[in-house]
Amino acid sequence: MAVNEYRLRPGAAPRKHRIGFWWIVLSATAIAAFAVLPYATQSLRDLAADDKEVAANYVDRAVWLKTVFYLHVGCGGTALLLSPLQFADRVRLRLPRLHRAVGRIVLSAIVVAGSAGLILAWTNLAGPIGTAGFGTLAALWLVGAVNAYRTIRRGDVAAHHRWVVRTFALTYAAVTLRLWLIALTPLFVSMQGIDDHLAFLRAYLIVPFLCWVPNLMVAELWLLRDAADPRRAGGGSGA
Template sequence: MAHFRSDYVVKSANRTGGHAVGVLPSRRENVVRTLSRVVGWLVVVLVSAEFLLAAYGKYGLLDSPAYGRFVDRHGWLRLHLAGGVVAIVTGPIQLLARWWWERPALHRRVGYLYFGGVLTASAAAAGLIATTPAPLSIKIGFAGTALAWLTTALLAMIAIHRGRVERHRTWMIRNYAVTLAPVLFRLMLPVAIASGLAPSGALISCLLWASWLLPLVTVEAFRRRERDPLKHDYITFLR
């Protein structure tokens, strides 16, 4: 292990003009980082699971009051829900599991399943937006979310077909951040109303944009923290 550590420091020093610019993270820092990621993903999984159960109960049951608003376009609704479920469930599997290094074929199949869910839900979202009686501001908010979701997915697909694995992974993380937009929107709306804001079209529109812009900004903030060459080399070394 000491041999690997010394090699790592030498390589890092060579990349910075012959001088080491930092030290390897301690074991405690690694444990804290790992626990933070585990807790973070656990929260994402639990909140997403609660969202899926609530969404099914609200829109999936024929006798649900909310279902009445989609009685003449339930086909679009069901497609959107089905595609969204596939994307929300398979996303963490693709991003967290390490088996894809050893089983790229399986990773590719699950990836196509994920992209199929995104495409299906995006197409259904277009149908729902085109047929909704909601105000224009809300339509634009939903359209912006769908466009961001589809665009990040396509950029991830293009990257992997060009053999750019790291760029593919980066776009997949961004895409999954947008995938969670409905989950975040459902959390933000009651908080906004509880804080005294009226549930108007303007509020809903703003929250729709914030539900995917905030996660993307958060993702980029974490990426900037890892742009330090020493940190990047260490992460690559661990993998």
């Protein structure tokens, strides 16, 4: 993509947009580290012994399924960590080669992580609800990545931007899932008088849809606002 394929919005980005951008960067970085580093530094058995429910769910699975799990964690973390960079105006406008290179890495990581997610959806902690919720998330994630690639290959920058926004909303589910668990687990402990482990499992029954449906709704509202305001063409952060 050439630099002139994007139109820089007049003036600096509003302060609230910059704050929102940096919140996304910092939260994505924190969750990418929080979600990936334990699996890079400890074995599943050690994590399971520390009462990590997800690790316990996979510790005794077949080797091929554990490999799929690690691919999902590693590639998903990569996509989450690098995706915010694609929304930075300075990178997109001034370093188009870097923008393209990072974009290829992100889309490739999503294809691997999403494909792995389709498999893992059948062995998740939330049972049929999780299979439906996480399976749909993985399928839509793949659809978004493929369409983001196809639209930019044919030179349709506006459509590419729309698909990138939708795809990132689904990538960001890794953050919102954990935020919902952080909020819901102690809520269930206090309201139902149960221990942390059982509260976590009950919260996990809710998040398979809650972690991504609101994200996608916000993304669509954002895109509608973009369409109604031509000055916002390009959709970057202003950062």
